Amino acid sequence: MFFPSSYPWTENETLGEHLERRGVSRRAFLKYCGELAVVLGVSQALTPQIAEALQKVRRPSVIWLQLQECTGCVESTLRTSDPTIGDLLLDLISLDFNDTLMAAAGDAAEGAMQTAMKENAGKYILIVTGSVPLAADGMYLTMGGRRGRDVLEEAAANAGAVLAVGACAHFGSVQSAKPNPTGAVGVADIVKDKPVVTIAGCPPIADTITATVVHYLTFNRLPETDGEGRPLFAYGKRIHDQCSRRAHFDAGQYVEAFDDEGARNGWCLYEMGCKGPETFSPCPIFQWNSHTSWPIGSGHPCLGCTERNFWDTMTPFYNRLPAVAGFGVERNADHIGLALAGAAVAGVAAHAIATGIHRSKEGHTPHEPAVDLPVVETPAEKSKEERHD
């Protein structure tokens, strides 16, 4: 999709004009706009508005920074599979800088970024994947001799919109898991003077990124987000509440081993440590790889990768609950709780026996009550003692 096109989108040419020149029918374009409206969760009535806005769009400049990361998000984006015209749209944004995909290297690459930033100041879309290491004065990540933090701050300063894509840019992902040796943080921890839209996930679904960019181009503003900066159209609901296996959860049908009868029948993966009940993500709806499947659909429990600090909070991935720190890896809350409850019952029994021994030493036997039957003294005391002292 980043190969040179024989019909390049020229400067000052609108998308509508360009699509026409390229032979894309208006029917195909409107169909795509309609599908985008579905992804964005807006009314179909807005389809003409989306089409109109997109048609007028001039080739937007996109700078894609890759910081401390594994390139998985770029790989995921390469597999964007929405209507073929979706590829076309990505083709048609001007991806002016991306380490993995660009042919240029060294000074030429750095120069391309500087040029794009200068020429499109205040307008370009900044996509960031990867976290920013802050430990050791940020020296765990240098690009072109500069700290990752400085590169990000410079690029964000004049960006029209900032998209933090992936778990690394969200909160630091695996490199920020305890004890976080490089002091990795997410983009929103550095860029504080403008809203950062977070496309959470490790990696996120490509269509979520595409849809967010289109939302920005269409409405000229970023989509509505939750407290984590995640667009609500994608991250507004839990996986658990959209899951195709939910009926088995409610029915009480659970996979208990990866090769058991329940697994073959596609039962709920709750007992296998599925984090769907804690995870807000569009996976069950958008799905992956040309809408082929998704983790739970293919029989694997959700790891909760769209949630902050999931490497720390969602582990062990194949257990329902975290292990208890300080009691060894195999000790979970129930082992400890059961031991405590057992100790309480045993303690109570021992104490009861001790009480019996103590009393028999003191000359009491349970069969010889040491007191008379009670004499009720004042039947009227209730009214005195009652209520307000």
Place this chain on the structure above:
Amino acid sequence: MTPHAKSAEDSFRAGAPVQYRRIYLWHWAVRAMHWVSVLCILTLIVTGTYIAHPYFTTSGEASAHYLMGDVRFVHFTAAGLLVATAMLRVYWLFIGNRFERWSALLPYGKEDWKNMWLVIKRYLFIQPWRAPHYLGHNPLEQATDSFMYLVAIVQILTGFYMFGLATPGGFFFTTFGWVGALFGGAQSVRFWHHLLMWPWMVFIPVHVYMTVRADVVHQESRISSMVGGGRYARADVEFIDD
């Protein structure tokens, strides 16, 4: 210290006839709260254990069953009832008698701490005659019961947070959203909600034992005070909170 507590214990031991008077301790609201809570907490423990670890499954078509759905419904209903009784209890903290009021929630002051230590020693069979007597809760009971109130409050808050996750933007989602931030994510909330079930599993046997023991050893009708509201108190024993 009660000056004649030792002699009271002596007469107790000697089997001399003693006079009793009746003390009214717990109003209907407190007693109702206690027994409704017993029902709710036991239900919550049983259903919560199934929700945390569904130890049996159903077979056949999913459409034919709604086991987890029903268990969760019972869990949420019991939780709602528990919260309702908790609200009544909070109200009664302000209008109840001196045994029920907020001032009886926690031990405070040097005297209370000293007496608490004497009570602990009594349960360890160390100089039991030195331990002071109480009509209502002794300082150890106050501290333990209030700790369990705290456990219940944390469980209620974490429970409401998780309940809200199903309806983003709804009342529970927005009202208790801060709980998730406080605990560092939904999974941590779930963990603490689950972990705090175990204090109940320790508290319940100890509480039942202590109450039965008080009836057997001190013959003060503590059990029936939570049924009829009143208890008998020995006329010759001095009570700190008389």
